[in-house]
Amino acid sequence: MTIDRARELDAADPLASYRDRFALPAETIYLDGNSLGCLPKDTPARIAEVVGEEWGRDLIGSWNTADWIVMPQRIGGKIAPLIGAAPHEVIACDSVSVNLFKLIAAALKMQPGRKTVLSEPGNFPTDLYMIEGLEKQGLATRRLAERDRIMEALDEDVALLLLTHTHYKTGAVFDMAELTRAAHDKGALVLWDLSHSVGAMPVDLNGCEADFAVGCGYKYLNGGPGAPAFAYVAERHHASLAQPLTGWMGHARPFEFLDDYAPAPGTDRLLCGTPPILALAALEVGVDLIAEIGVERLFTKSQALSEFFRECLSERGIALELVSPHDPDRRGSHLSFRHENAYALSQALIARGVVGDFRDPDILRLGFAPAYLRFEDMAEAARTLADILETGEWKRPEYSERSAVT
Amino acid sequence: MTIDRARELDAADPLASYRDRFALPAETIYLDGNSLGCLPKDTPARIAEVVGEEWGRDLIGSWNTADWIVMPQRIGGKIAPLIGAAPHEVIACDSVSVNLFKLIAAALKMQPGRKTVLSEPGNFPTDLYMIEGLEKQGLATRRLAERDRIMEALDEDVALLLLTHTHYKTGAVFDMAELTRAAHDKGALVLWDLSHSVGAMPVDLNGCEADFAVGCGYKYLNGGPGAPAFAYVAERHHASLAQPLTGWMGHARPFEFLDDYAPAPGTDRLLCGTPPILALAALEVGVDLIAEIGVERLFTKSQALSEFFRECLSERGIALELVSPHDPDRRGSHLSFRHENAYALSQALIARGVVGDFRDPDILRLGFAPAYLRFEDMAEAARTLADILETGEWKRPEYSERSAVT
Known part of the structure; x- marks a missing residue:
């Protein structure tokens, strides 16, 4: 039976x-936790605390006393071991789409003389559309190759290979190590979208010498509908990392309110606007639980x-x-x-x-x-x-x- | 006494x-509601409902049954009368910073042959930094003029005048009608940052014939720490509106999962990633309350x-x-x-x-x-x-x- x-x-x-x-x-x-993860039982109480006490009672002071100001880094640091990254290489912020834009643009900046961003047809649409956004700015050229043709489509014009590790539709997983190596052999950088991998399977970004990654907070991380996403940048790229969404929270000294932008160190410069605290708090509960299970x-x-x-x-x-x-x-x-x-x-x-x-x-x-x-x-x-x-x-x-x- | x-x-x-x-x-x-507004008493129960029932119990179905999918438009429509806009001209999404980037870029697209974005030194930093972000992409030239020199700095090179209606530091308010008219006289478009105005004072975007606006959800709208922001685009610009953060939620038919981007109608194309539902729910309570008071x-x-x-x-x-x-x-x-x-x-x-x-x-x-x-x-x-x-x-x-x- x-x-x-x-x-x-x-x-x-x-x-x-x-x-x-x-x-x-x-x-x-x-059977849809791959689209929207279930609610951890600890989340309602944590959200009630953030809303009622941290916001309602302590108000503006909570940026310091409740450590709101470091939530993007703290949660990023907790996601890091799930994806084979060091804590300072990951930050929780914005959406997958917005983070794709930042990192595609940053990669193109690092690749003078190359404009091609290679991906596959049928990739998750937002990945393809964000390349298009930069293409319409005149900064990128989108090239799509079927997955069994990616190796041959990788040439010296390719600035960046952008692939989704686990395909949203078929579930097929790319060989991250092999494709990253092949891209590097041609002088291309690699950006992995981990939206359908993170929290469901081990990922080893640093072991594969990946360059960049993004991922989703509301699927297997159980962070709630529309939860903040995350972004990863390998430490070796931190010094040269430049992304165009240069908002005040990514400034080296945001509270000096200077007229000229100066990037914060490392992945902190991926921050843009004020972090969404309620949403980050919900994400953190989900991340903690998945990290505990392993x-x-x-x-x-x-x-x-x-x-x-x-x-x-x-x-x-x-x-x-x-x-x-x-x-x-x-x-x-x-x-x-x-x-x-x-x-x-x-x-x-x-x-x-x-x-x-x-x-x-x-x-x-x-x-x-x-x-x-x-x-x-x-x-x-x-x-x-x-x-x-x-x-x-x-x-x-x-x-x-x-x-x-x- | x-x-x-x-x-x-x-x-x-x-x-x-x-x-x-x-x-x-x-x-x-x-006395800091201008930085982070207080907690409406209705918010905790509404958030508990969204977390426990809409997310926890109804899960993915809530995109339809709880109308999650239209929250950005519905909340934008409620903000509209506070700022002298029509409901379909306003959408709640992302942060002020990200929305600034979208709208500065969109304005530049509408102004072939012009690259200058004019603002004032000492404007809120993120406004200035987002111009810089586009400048570093080679798409904009930032020009700053002291507020009493803005009229003379407005010339035929200016694509966009970007000003904060109420200054974050001094509280000084620009004459929106006069400056918008002066900019239009020179063929420039105008983007108003309403972060320190919305919910605290009447604003009449359409009466002033403004082109674009952004604003903050966590100050006088009492939407909670890091609440989603909003963006306004005058209806006359909807057909030609093109912004580079072309995420899947701004697609005309997102659930067809097509490889090529096609913009959704009007301000819907300002959407990028999946909307942050918990944060939007908190924002909506604050907006409802402010709208009720007037x-x-x-x-x-x-x-x-x-x-x-x-x-x-x-x-x-x-x-x-x-x-x-x-x-x-x-x-x-x-x-x-x-x-x-x-x-x-x-x-x-x-x-x-x-x-x-x-x-x-x-x-x-x-x-x-x-x-x-x-x-x-x-x-x-x-x-x-x-x-x-x-x-x-x-x-x-x-x-x-x-x-x-x-």
Whole structure:
């Protein structure tokens, strides 16, 4: 019996107790932690403290007394070990998109005579669009090459290779060490988007000699909707780092209120406006919890979860087309299946309490956030998906109506 | 008796009841609402709802069911009437600094053949630094002219005039209509930074035919520390608006995940990354409350408060140098005094529960956020300041030690 096997696996799971550290929705199997992570149980009290005491009671003084002013650095320092970086190489700030702009622009500055930014078609859109933003400023030239053609597209014109480590749609993971080496061999720098990797799997930026990285706070880091992002710059680039969003919080002496910009040391100069304290406070709780569990153990469990899910589907004789790599070492923490009615399928699943998501045009994406999911959830989700496919339940007309965010 | 007069004024104050809508710190007279506004009493419950229910319980579905996806537009639309704009001309997003970059760049795009961005020395630093950021990209030339020389510095090279409506240090207010007209006469566009105006005084962007504006959410709008900012673009510029931070949320069809950027209509294209929902929710409570009170009434009261404060000082024979305009119609909602030991003075005041702030090198800045301050607070603050000056209490060594944020 699948369910018995699932319960055995749960009983032997060394991370089982962490499930209770999250406020999980009732009667739901949440397979969308790769889009918006669940709420850590410690977050509401921490937010209430920041709102009621630090803001409400101590007001402006909290920049000093509650150390608000160092939150971007402190949280960046806590993210650092999750991605193979040193604490001073990471800072929490702005959005992934804004941080991409800063770092693409900074990389181009370091590469006089080169303007090409190489990426792949089908990369997460904002990565591609931020290159376009610099292209429309006349500062970059966007070049896209399919992932199996990236090596040959890397030439002496390429200033920067910008790739998403774990693909948002397929879950396929690039070989960070190999691609970084290949780019460096051609004199190109590399910027890794870790949005679908951070908190779900070990990443070794410094071991791979990466140059730059960005990542998302609201997926596997469980920082809340629209949480601040982070940016990484290898220490060897700190002295020459120059980015165009030169806001006052990135100034060497912001409280001298000088007319001329002078960059703060290292990654501090990536700060721009006033840090968003409530959002940073929520992010910090999520980061602390993921750091406590540990990304190696999380990845091991996520691999076991997704493989077990596939077994459960197999046992039911369900042969959905898996667009994710079949080898769990070559994918992140989600599985994507192709189905011509993927949208209706995702809606029928949601109606039965199994929340995954849909990615245009034909992808059903199921995320296996290992910090709070059980093997029992896998068995149950696979059973539900099999039922929906076998009964044709997904064909009900209400499951085809599209909403604003899909 | 000053205190009796204060109580009479409070008894007659039509806004007196709004004080109870804020969670004010005990035994403190908070004269720093111009830096970080106080906590509305409705905010903690709203944040708890967003965290616990919208995020924790409903998770990813809240983008639709809780209308997260339209928060930037909805909140922008609520800010609009406070600044003389139409709802679709304003959007809440990112920081003031990031929005400055977007709009300076957009203005330069609209002005082929012109690169000069004119501002004044001593403007709030981030305004000047963001011009520098574009200057270092080779896209702008920064020109600074003292405020009484701006008219003559406006020439046919000027693409954009960027000014802060209410000066962060002196509180002096520019004549928006006159300067906008003068800039337009020379073919320049105008971007107003409303950070120290919005929520404290009426602003009439459309009446003045302004082109662009930005403003801060955490001062008089009481949106919380590091709250999202907003951006305004006059409708006549919507069709030609192009800004370089072309993130996925500013795309016409973000959920089609296309490789090529296509701008969303109007100010929606100012969106960049995923909106910060917790921070936006806090901002919305503050905006709702200020909109309910009304900016005309708020400005009338803030003028009465600051004039009464000056009277109270006069009665005590205190003659501090006022660097703010003496005419309350020519200043915003704060008063700045010059004193060679302004830092120690501000610290001595804080030690006595009167919280103002210090601005380098010699300014004691006292803000009169009219939504929650009483005339009695004015009398008490003036009495405390007079005491500290008369007794020399500010000379204690501990009041000279500088902290990280001043």
